[in-house]
Amino acid sequence: MLYTSELLETLIDELSRLPGIGRKTAQRLAMYIMKLPREEVVGMAKALVNVKDKVKNCSICSNFTEEDPCFICSSPKRDRTTICVVEEPNDVIAIEKTNDFFGLYHVLGGALSPLDGIGPEDLKIKELLQRIDDNTLEIILALNPNVEGEATTLYLSRLLKPVGIKLTRIARGIPIGSDLEFADEATLSRAIEGRVTI
């Protein structure tokens, strides 16, 4: 449907370009924004521009940052011998929340996916190889448990084996707090596949 205001129409157009937002949702969002107090809308607009102007990728690990290198890469407290390789900046946040990992990260910017036209040269793999030096003792591959993540893990492990450092991958298994008997068979069989010696 066409609105009487061209400006409103433009906003709807812009919003509907966002991933996962269809025309209908964009219309609802636009109506919502219309009803907000002016300060809130200005705050929102500023946040958008600020992100674009001030947030960049860390030149070492490719994570989002305002300072380059990022606070993790430049922190003297982090263990520089271990690099955890992840797909997206969100994964860094998830692992940081655990408070159990004190090493460095490397954000690939995705996973191998021929169907989406994503090959090795589209990921920060060259950058990963360049980072590895005498200080590096272990690389942890923490990619998503799907065929794309798995393909990336397999690709990277072939690439990194000749380098001769310790290579590990995170285990996949039963979520904490769920009973073994309720775990579906596939999760269980993966957990068995990824079992560790004790």
Added chain:
Amino acid sequence: MYLENIRLKNFRNHADTSLNFGTKANVVLGGNGEGKTNLLEAISYISLTKSFYASSDTVVLKINEQVFEIEANVVSDGGMINKVHIGYDSRSGEKAYSINKRRIEPFSSIIGKFPLVFLSPENADITFGGPTDRRKFLDIVISQSNISYFKDLSEYRKVVRHRNKIFGDAKNFRTDTSVLLEPWNDQLVKYGSRIMFKRKLFVNEFRKYIEESYSDLVDVKEIPSIAYEPSFEINDDDAIERISEKFFDIIKKKNQEELKFGTTLIGPHRDEINLKINNLDLRKFASQGQHKTFLIALKIGEFFYLKERCKETPVFLLDDVFSELDANRALHMLKLIESLSQTFITSTNPEIFDVALNFGDTNKIFFVKSGRVETTQN
């Protein structure tokens, strides 16, 4: 298991339908296009979280509505009552499945809990159609009895698509694929070998189920058989590891050919399942009647197989099959299936049912008109 009742809101042409079912035969009558199959489709949501016609959730949502709901009390063989609720909201695109108010996630974890056997005229493709139709039959049965098979299958399909894309790109851009292919070869073999192993095992076990149900259906001495013919040769006693080795060998050998054709030529997506009667290929030699009997034998075999594997009696859905059968065969089958489990039977023709079944508490009859259902008074 059996369904005690069902309630549909805005599902297909059912705006609001509430039914109490009989524990054995439930005959759903009505003219064409009134909403009989839609009712069976809703039952398939309870078992499989989706339609057996693989249409999307938006397709089954009643036109001009935003939310559909399916509610049912499913009583397990052990007597437990499972209050199943399924809701779909087209505005958020979200679907939720819960049992006794507990959200079930992922959906795949429900598969096999409420097993279901479905027979419709389209199933004739299993015996008449190509290998794809037979693989589909196999996949539905094995998936219901083995969730990890279902997962392996969906991962395998993704791997094949990625792999084919690499071949396609190689053809178009003449890139070197060897390094790119390796991670996908590994996964093709990993998932493919598991699928092949489970199909082999299944066919070997399923053979006796078909033989038994077939001999229950016909008086003449005919021996039906089923054989697994994978896209490359494996032995009956090959373990998964041995199948993997052979699989790796063969993709190495076929590499040039795959590059040339730009697609994955080897693997379980190219399997065939051979059906025979007295050692003669069904597709080439069987009569129409033999085809029908074989199909019904497959479905009754599926019923007993799932009953044993899932430790739960499946419900039987028969969509429009009785108009296709001659009166004798229909009567025979009706008696047989009615004795097995709760059954849902749709038909446009009421005649045979009055002869074959006593309607009351265990056997019920429903009349559907424009998405509204009426029950006869008992």
